Amino acid sequence: MQPDEQALCFPCDGDWLTAVLSPIGPGALARRGVLIVVGGPQYRAGSHRQFALLARSLAAAGIPAMRFDYRGMGDSGGDPRTFEAVDLDLRTAIDRFIAAVPGMQEVVLWGLCDAASAALFYARHDRRVAGLVLANPWARTSDGLARATLKHYYVARLLQPAFWKKLVSGRFDVRGSLGSLVGLVRSARGGAAPAMQVPTPAVPAPGLRERMLAGWQGFRGPILLITSGADLTAQEFLDMVKASRPWQKLLADPRVQRQTLAAADHTFSRREWRDQVAGWTAAWVRSW
Amino acid sequence: MHAAASPPQPFFLDTGAAARFCLYHAPLGPCRGAWLFLHPFAEEMNKARRMVALQARALAQRGHAVLQIDLHGCGDSAGDFADATWEGWLDDVARGAAWLHERSGQAVALWGLRLGALLALDHARHGNAPPALLLWQPVLNGSQALTQFLRLKVASQMLTEGGDNGGTAALREVLAAGQPLEIAGYTLAPALAQALDHLDATRLPPPACPVHWFELVADAARPLPPAAARVAEAWCRQGAHVRTQAVAGPQFWATQEIAECPALLDATIAALTGTIHAA
Numbered sequence: 001m002q003p004d005e006q007a008l009c010f011p012c013d014g015d016w017l018t019a020v021l022s023p024i025g026p027g028a029l030a031r032r033g034v035l036i037v038v039g040g041p042q043y044r045a046g047s048h049r050q051f052a053l054l055a056r057s058l059a060a061a062g063i064p065a066m067r068f069d070y071r072g073m074g075d076s077g078g079d080p081r082t083f084e085a086v087d088l089d090l091r092t093a094i095d096r097f098i099a100a101v102p103g104m105q106e107v108v109l110w111g112l113c114d115a116a117s118a119a120l121f122y123a124r125h126d127r128r129v130a131g132l133v134l135a136n137p138w139a140r141t142s143d144g145l146a147r148a149t150l151k152h153y154y155v156a157r158l159l160q161p162a163f164w165k166k167l168v169s170g171r172f173d174v175r176g177s178l179g180s181l182v183g184l185v186r187s188a189r190g191g192a193a194p195a196m197q198v199p200t201p202a203v204p205a206p207g208l209r210e211r212m213l214a215g216w217q218g219f220r221g222p223i224l225l226i227t228s229g230a231d232l233t234a235q236e237f238l239d240m241v242k243a244s245r246p247w248q249k250l251l252a253d254p255r256v257q258r259q260t261l262a263a264a265d266h267t268f269s270r271r272e273w274r275d276q277v278a279g280w281t282a283a284w285v286r287s288w
Numbered sequence: 289m290h291a292a293a294s295p296p297q298p299f300f301l302d303t304g305a306a307a308r309f310c311l312y313h314a315p316l317g318p319c320r321g322a323w324l325f326l327h328p329f330a331e332e333m334n335k336a337r338r339m340v341a342l343q344a345r346a347l348a349q350r351g352h353a354v355l356q357i358d359l360h361g362c363g364d365s366a367g368d369f370a371d372a373t374w375e376g377w378l379d380d381v382a383r384g385a386a387w388l389h390e391r392s393g394q395a396v397a398l399w400g401l402r403l404g405a406l407l408a409l410d411h412a413r414h415g416n417a418p419p420a421l422l423l424w425q426p427v428l429n430g431s432q433a434l435t436q437f438l439r440l441k442v443a444s445q446m447l448t449e450g451g452d453n454g455g456t457a458a459l460r461e462v463l464a465a466g467q468p469l470e471i472a473g474y475t476l477a478p479a480l481a482q483a484l485d486h487l488d489a490t491r492l493p494p495p496a497c498p499v500h501w502f503e504l505v506a507d508a509a510r511p512l513p514p515a516a517a518r519v520a521e522a523w524c525r526q527g528a529h530v531r532t533q534a535v536a537g538p539q540f541w542a543t544q545e546i547a548e549c550p551a552l553l554d555a556t557i558a559a560l561t562g563t564i565h566a567a
Contacts, residue, residue: 001304004300004303004304004307005300005307005364006300007298007299007300007309007364008298009295009296009297009298011295016295016296018296018298018311020298020309020364041335041544041545041546042334043334043337043338044364045334045363045364046334047331047334047473048330048331048472048473048474049362049363049369049473049474050473052363052364072338073337073338073546074337074338074341075296075298075311075337075341075356076341077295077296077341077345080338080546230448267473269472269473270470270473271470271475274473
């Protein structure tokens with residue numbers, strides 16, 4: 001029987017952070033835990049509770065896990081901030097996590113989307129961070145998004161018979177869709193940003209890719225990269241890698257392990273995908 | 289400027305499979321009232337979390353005890369969403385209310401958002417008359433809410449399989465045959481779907497307590513949505529004390545990014561404490 005989860009509240013520069021710890025079985029010891037870093041417009045439970053379930057699954061596999069809300073998100077106090085300004089939140093959460101689990105000395109940061117990018121920024125500055133799990137990392141720039149959308153979404157849609165059936169039967173919004181396609185083409189050529197809804201911060205961050213590259217280069221521990229096949233964010237990250245020698249070199253390093261879920265979407269919104277991600281994570285954390 | 293309130297206290301009510309995540313906001317100064325918050329359905333709960341935290345803190349600053357409870361299979365509470373039932377959620381409401389009553393010494397009023405508001409209304413009619421109800425954009429018709437949720441599945445099928453496969457009617461048949469459905473990452477059990485299908489605020493007796501009812505509209509000059517106005521008027525005709533108010537702001541439980549609506553926070557404080565919070 002798994003021990004019960006613990007609710008935690010701790011200060012971070014004058015504000016209070018809320019966290020939930022999933023401990024491992026009584027008497028068991030673990031040197032290493034997983035701190036789940038939350039990305040996008042989500043709080044610590046995650047989209048469709050993915051992080052709550054991931055933490056429970058890791059704890060059941062003997063790996064303590066904690067998840068928390070940044071300042072300004074979920075139940076935590078303070079003003080909202082972007083994923084580019086959460087270093088102190090991460091440091092404070094790691095302090096609390098390590099204090100809460102006797103014998104635990106190091107953590108793996110597990111981040112989805114912009115939380116993967118935030119984890120990359122932070123990891124090299126804290127020796128307690130032993131490894132990184134990066135799921136569908138956020139490397140968005142406006143032209144990168146436009147290219148990825150054109151290549152992976154519209155092309156796929158145009159090849160689907162149902163798309164044409166809809167078009168012929170008049171159920172497809174031709175004007176609206178062509179409008180957004182034109183916007184994307186313009187953006188892919190360096191014009192205006194596309195009007196399409198994207199899953200996370202709408203404003204591309206200047207220098208984001210450079211910061212991510214520096215973070216990856218500066219971090220010495222192992223990295224597990226998980227990408228979804230049906231996710232523009234992941235495709236954009238992989239497109240960036242394909243177009244860059246330094247990135248290709250980093251990903252070819254033996255300390256990097258890669259897993260791909262071809263059918264999965266951005267947040268792994270099916271039980272089979274979620275469970276697969278949890279399984280890969282547990283096996284990898286215990287493999288080194 | 290208000291004195292600093294103590295930090296909200298997260299805890300698990302009970303243990304094991306019965307563990308329900310709770311967040312208690314202790315009142316600053318003498319306790320003037322107690323509110324149990326009931327969250328909306330599925331992803332709406334995640335998106336609304338920030339607004340609820342802001343409102344709960346603002347109420348605690350003004351002397352109200354507030355308890356947030358995550359229902360069975362939701363948020364940080366134990367269990368899987370697939371195992372949740374409406375009856376189980378009603379039990380959770382009773383448990384949360386009992387804890388808050390004991391802690392605060394006050395009769396416990398209910399504050400619900402969207403489907404949480406319908407849960408509050410359903411709880412109130414089972415002989416549990418609260419001293420007051422605060423409804424934020426209540427879902428009035430469970431069947432319509434279910435249809436909207438099923439549409440997420442239809443849209444996803446259209447994108448991945450390229451066909452609409454009979455729409456929500458076909459999905460209802462699957463549920464009626466006893467099969468759960470995985471929708472946007474949540475496994476919807478047939479029993480919960482069936483319970484939602486039979487919930488209709490227009491058929492509930494009018495609440496026997498004051499009701500503070502807020503609807504978010506695109507423009508403050510707009511009237512209340514017709515369905516809300518109809519139900520509120522019907523309850524008033526039957527002698528209920530219902531105060532409706534339309535507030536301009538984003539539908540923060542459904543926005544892509546996390547949205548705040550200060551006008552709703554202020555209007556709620558004004559309604560519940562009788563004071564106008566300076567802007």
